[in-house]
Amino acid sequence: MESFFAHKSRGVQLLYLALFFLIGLIVASGVSMLLSWIFFGSPNVADASNPLAALHLQSAVASIGSFLVPALLFAYCQDRQWWHFNYADRKPAAHLVNVTLILSIIILPLVALLGQWNEAIPLPEALQEMEDAANSVLDQLMEDHSYSTLILNILVLGLLPAVCEEFLFQGALQPLLTEWTRKPHLAIWLTAFIFSTIHLQFAGFIPRFLLGAYLGYLLYWSHSLWLPILAHFLHNALTIMLTFSLEGRGIDLENIKFTQIHGALPMIITCVVGTFISLVFMWKTKDAK
Numbered sequence: 001m002e003s004f005f006a007h008k009s010r011g012v013q014l015l016y017l018a019l020f021f022l023i024g025l026i027v028a029s030g031v032s033m034l035l036s037w038i039f040f041g042s043p044n045v046a047d048a049s050n051p052l053a054a055l056h057l058q059s060a061v062a063s064i065g066s067f068l069v070p071a072l073l074f075a076y077c078q079d080r081q082w083w084h085f086n087y088a089d090r091k092p093a094a095h096l097v098n099v100t101l102i103l104s105i106i107i108l109p110l111v112a113l114l115g116q117w118n119e120a121i122p123l124p125e126a127l128q129e130m131e132d133a134a135n136s137v138l139d140q141l142m143e144d145h146s147y148s149t150l151i152l153n154i155l156v157l158g159l160l161p162a163v164c165e166e167f168l169f170q171g172a173l174q175p176l177l178t179e180w181t182r183k184p185h186l187a188i189w190l191t192a193f194i195f196s197t198i199h200l201q202f203a204g205f206i207p208r209f210l211l212g213a214y215l216g217y218l219l220y221w222s223h224s225l226w227l228p229i230l231a232h233f234l235h236n237a238l239t240i241m242l243t244f245s246l247e248g249r250g251i252d253l254e255n256i257k258f259t260q261i262h263g264a265l266p267m268i269i270t271c272v273v274g275t276f277i278s279l280v281f282m283w284k285t286k287d288a289k
Contacts, residue, residue: 004077010180020070028065032058067164071172086171092227104234106274114207162233169195170219188216221286
């Protein structure tokens with residue numbers, strides 16, 4: 001049976017992907033508020049009987065409905081298979097997995113430093129209000145320091161976004177742009193730009209943009225969606241656990257300047273060198289089995 005996109009141009013396919021995303025976003029928003037009303041008495045998180053649980057529920061539904069479902073539908077429209085177009089039917093090479101595990105720790109200080117530099121860039125008032133609104137949601141999810149909430153945060157803020165967002169961006173958008181432009185590197189950086197922009201958190205745009213490119217190259221080198229999913233999850237989970245540990249000790253992360261930490265410069269240099277060596281190794285061995 002012929003695929004839905006058989007006679008449609010790449011540009012039209014991109015419009016369909018955007019349409020799937022917008023429909024998913026709208027439906028997920030409605031479903032999340034409905035479920036919140038059913039289980040917690042109000043579609044508004046602030047008025048729910050259990051605001052934290054309602055926020056977890058709405059975040060989970062938003063990830064699945066806005067990213068995963070549209071991405072899977074788009075992949076099925078390509079060749080009537082759920083797991084092929086998005087490279088989800090292939091396993092990454094073991095050596096690439098091992099290096100990714102190491103890189104997930106090495107890049108954390110670099111991301112923190114880039115984040116602080118990015119936050120120092122002044123934003124227009126409208127963008128700052130959007131930033132504050134997004135941060136207030138994250139603050140609510142991170143302010144409870146119980147271990148049960150930590151586990152839920154790792155699942156809802158760590159695992160689900162890693163899986164769902166990678167299926168949409170690296171599993172759907174990047175392969176489509178690669179086929180359209182015939183330039184995989186351009187497709188990777190365009191996908192990273194869209195990935196960072198769509199989060200609507202511009203104080204973290206630069207580190208998220210570079211992380212998006214890193215995830216894109218992991219897909220390009222491994223030919224498996226599961227490697228960027230692993231890297232994305234590890235980054236999210238390690239960040240959540242580190243924040244949980246430091247804030248649980250009463251450390252105010254907002255007022256800590258990374259460059260003022262004792263031994264920060266040697267750490268940064270080590271991380272830069274380690275990241276460079278790791279990426280070169282992955283590039284040189286990308287075709288190894």
